[in-house]
Amino acid sequence: MMKNKYSFIALIIFLFVGPFLFPNATIAEMLIFGIVAISTNIMLGYTGMLSFGQALFFGTSAYISGLMLLGGFPLFLAIPVATFGSFIISLFIGYFCVKREGLYFICLTFAFNQMFYFIAYVWHDVTGGEDGLVGVERPAYIDTQLTFYIFTAIMFLFAVIALYKIVTSPLGLIFKLIRENASRAEAIGYNVRFYKLISFSIASTFTGLAGSLYVLIHSMVPIDQIHWLKSGDIIFMTLFGGVGSFLGPLIGVVGYIWLSDTFSIIWARWPLIMGVIFAIVVLYFRGGVSELLENLFKKYKSISKKTEHEQNIKNRKLN
Amino acid sequence: MTFLIISQILNGLGLGMLYALVGVGLTLILGVLNIPNFAHGVLYALGAYLAFTIANLTGSFYFAMFLSPLLVVLVGFLLESQGVRRLYHAHHDYQLLFLFACALIIQEIIIIIWGPIGFSLLPPPSLSGAVDLGFLIYPKYRLVLICFALFMIVCLYLFLTKTNLGAILRAGIENRDMVKVLGINVNVVFLYTFGLGAYLAGLAGALSAPIMGLTPSMGLDILPICFVVVVVAGLGSIPGAIIAGILIGLSQGAATIWFPEATNVVIYVMMGLTIIFRPQGLFGVR
Amino acid sequence: MNKILKIENLTKNFGSISAVSNVNLEVEEGTIHSVIGPNGAGKSTFFNMISGVIPPSNGSVHYKDKDITGFESYKLPHMGIAKCFQITNVFPKLTVRENVWASIFSCSHKSKIDLFKSMNDFKTIDKDTENIISDVGLSHKIDDKAEELSHGQQRMLEMAITLGAKPDLLLLDEPTQGLAPEATVEMTELIRKLSKNYTILLIEHKMHIVMEISKIITVLNFGEKIEEGTPKQIKNSKKVQDAYLGRK
CATH class of the missing domain: 3.40.50.300 (P-loop containing nucleotide triphosphate hydrolases)
Structure with missing residues (x-):
């Protein structure tokens, strides 16, 4: 509980300081992918399901909301419709995927992702195909840097609070039961497949919400937002931050976006550096950044406790 | 029209053979090692690019076809022994991420070495031109490709059924723990399996170069197809992967005739139909 | 009879x-x-x-x-009908309390809306959890992780989970x-x-x-x-x- 309190205070500070540290588009991207990573963690870290198809929901929802804005619908209709769209798609795809476990689940979600990519690619008239969906305009009321940031921050906070409610509800506990011991969860009366589908849907719906916001940043949807490489990035951001805690993935997002922004300016072949970082993290820092910090914190605490203890002994001797 | 259909079906068959080769490679790695090999696609690309360079340097197309898959095997050995081996006990998340990272690294190295623009590799004079089949005139190289891929598949089949190592690999797919119980050095088996998978990917890449040309994204494009082959086949089925690969190739060939713009989507239609009507895959048991 | x-x-x-x-x-x-x-x-x-x-x-x-x-x-x-397993079959990374709580919740929640409520809204389940845990003699371990228990204690926990289904x-x-x-x-x-x-x-x-x-x-x-x-x-x-x- 205490740990969560500190993380939330850190989060609020970040929301106030962030806009001064990073360019406008970058901080908006961080918050939007923050929603993606935290919700993906519900499925990955809490329920123990690895989906390699989350870009599907992100991209599809971005297209839906982009197309609605182009069609003249208001933003406050476009976001819910796009989010609901990803919810429906996630139920449909999830129904087939959650029947399978482990590698087969990864294969299926991956293949579905690429199915949607090719639909977007071929359906040039609607999605813009390879050129992406362009010319989406932000509504006037969020067109300044400040209002747009406030808007994304509010949406981000809304999503984080909703997801936190889920994690601390009985549903969150059921997800952990499935991760820990699916057959025992079944034996005490939980329909594991049903709850896996719920977990998959929650992750995908919130990823969809993030996708529907993404279109506002650059006023377009590039087709690589639905490519399977994006799914890989999403998994990396989540794991990089650490799946052991609720807000851990956010650290991964900030780190990933900051690094890729920095390297992409320096060198066109920056994905090479990212690849090397991925590999090093996997081989040597498997718990992610948040666990690294936690361990350092623990070490610090045990050292300070030790010195306190020594101090006590000294004091006693003096007395 | 009939000529068009037959030639497209032959094209599809050739494509299907390539899919079968990479698909079997992936199936072996998934089945025996139980890891999602996301670097499979770039190994395929590497096979093609190495073949291109070797053919240009030595002037021998055949030598390039021989050497390049072997070099890919070396890369495969390197990946397995330096990285994957440390991750067998980790979650799939980390295995996947590591191989994904390797895919990114190799992908970028290919672009650094060979540049972002594609190439084409011409078949040697002895294999270029066309053959008159009586009812149809068909490119010689494509015909040879079909025969050679078939030959390789037969060799692979003989290897898996007639040799000791083959029997161990098949046992490993059935029941991974059994290999350990049998007192076999698991590390060596895993290394060879990864090598064999890499060989098949590299070979398919090299063979594909004269037909489809070389582009830096070829590895990223083939990877989802490999996974679809596995899903359609049923996880861990080698005959399934061969048949699924060929079926997918053929359906792509057929799509070229009637819906040329949907050639890439048809792959996923096949996958969709499979998981609706036969969720365990064509040959899957699990 | x-x-x-x-x-x-x-x-x-x-x-x-x-x-x-x-x-x-x-x-x-x-x-x-x-x-x-x-x-x-x-x-x-x-x-x-x-x-x-x-x-x-x-x-x-x-x-x-x-x-x-x-x-x-x-x-x-x-x-x-509830069953108890031959091999120890608990949720290792969760606390004893969570192990038993989840089992009671499974059979006592009436509607799916309960899934989304706060964990603190189920006072009767909390109480039942404590009762069952004390019945099997694990009250002193209630906030320990299941994996930290001894083998015998895990068997008792296993029993408590089974009883949670009432x-x-x-x-x-x-x-x-x-x-x-x-x-x-x-x-x-x-x-x-x-x-x-x-x-x-x-x-x-x-x-x-x-x-x-x-x-x-x-x-x-x-x-x-x-x-x-x-x-x-x-x-x-x-x-x-x-x-x-x-x-x-």
Whole structure:
């Protein structure tokens, strides 16, 4: 509980300081992918399901909301419709995927992702195909840097609070039961497949919400937002931050976006550096950044406790 | 029209053979090692690019076809022994991420070495031109490709059924723990399996170069197809992967005739139909 | 007398081998009914068929006059049947409290809306959790992770999880398997205590425990029922002695 309190205070500070540290588009991207990573963690870290198809929901929802804005619908209709769209798609795809476990689940979600990519690619008239969906305009009321940031921050906070409610509800506990011991969860009366589908849907719906916001940043949807490489990035951001805690993935997002922004300016072949970082993290820092910090914190605490203890002994001797 | 259909079906068959080769490679790695090999696609690309360079340097197309898959095997050995081996006990998340990272690294190295623009590799004079089949005139190289891929598949089949190592690999797919119980050095088996998978990917890449040309994204494009082959086949089925690969190739060939713009989507239609009507895959048991 | 569980002609074939063939059995409400047999007698298969893990090849299982043959295992706790596993089967990274809480919640929440409420909104479940945990003697470990418990304590936790479903019928699969002698005594006492409130179907390997606590005993050998009766009758049965001594 205490740990969560500190993380939330850190989060609020970040929301106030962030806009001064990073360019406008970058901080908006961080918050939007923050929603993606935290919700993906519900499925990955809490329920123990690895989906390699989350870009599907992100991209599809971005297209839906982009197309609605182009069609003249208001933003406050476009976001819910796009989010609901990803919810429906996630139920449909999830129904087939959650029947399978482990590698087969990864294969299926991956293949579905690429199915949607090719639909977007071929359906040039609607999605813009390879050129992406362009010319989406932000509504006037969020067109300044400040209002747009406030808007994304509010949406981000809304999503984080909703997801936190889920994690601390009985549903969150059921997800952990499935991760820990699916057959025992079944034996005490939980329909594991049903709850896996719920977990998959929650992750995908919130990823969809993030996708529907993404279109506002650059006023377009590039087709690589639905490519399977994006799914890989999403998994990396989540794991990089650490799946052991609720807000851990956010650290991964900030780190990933900051690094890729920095390297992409320096060198066109920056994905090479990212690849090397991925590999090093996997081989040597498997718990992610948040666990690294936690361990350092623990070490610090045990050292300070030790010195306190020594101090006590000294004091006693003096007395 | 009939000529068009037959030639497209032959094209599809050739494509299907390539899919079968990479698909079997992936199936072996998934089945025996139980890891999602996301670097499979770039190994395929590497096979093609190495073949291109070797053919240009030595002037021998055949030598390039021989050497390049072997070099890919070396890369495969390197990946397995330096990285994957440390991750067998980790979650799939980390295995996947590591191989994904390797895919990114190799992908970028290919672009650094060979540049972002594609190439084409011409078949040697002895294999270029066309053959008159009586009812149809068909490119010689494509015909040879079909025969050679078939030959390789037969060799692979003989290897898996007639040799000791083959029997161990098949046992490993059935029941991974059994290999350990049998007192076999698991590390060596895993290394060879990864090598064999890499060989098949590299070979398919090299063979594909004269037909489809070389582009830096070829590895990223083939990877989802490999996974679809596995899903359609049923996880861990080698005959399934061969048949699924060929079926997918053929359906792509057929799509070229009637819906040329949907050639890439048809792959996923096949996958969709499979998981609706036969969720365990064509040959899957699990 | 009320028969709570009726099993008719239950059969399981694996290929041409039949692991269990044509077993009939009726469990009387409020008793301990044990199923025993030498190793490989088909006890586990029998248990798994009743608890919905594997579907039977033939035959039926009726619980309170309802046909539950081949029901998925997650449905059984909601009907009042709970099972306890042969091997320790808990949720290792969760606390003792969470382990038991989840089990109680499973069968006591009425609507799906409860899933989204706060964990603090379920005062009765919290209380029940503490009661059950103190019943099995783990109150002092309530906020420890399950993986940090000793083997014997994990078995007790396993039992607590099973009881969380508030069942009418308890299916126990070799609950004393792998326990030290003192812990075995403790577990036997617990089962005896439980029998006051629950009907128990006990699958067990250790003869002396079964003899001590059961009302009716069914003996399986090579997948078939060879004898049934009170402990006294079983003790004097020639067939049972032969089966245990390996004589045909």
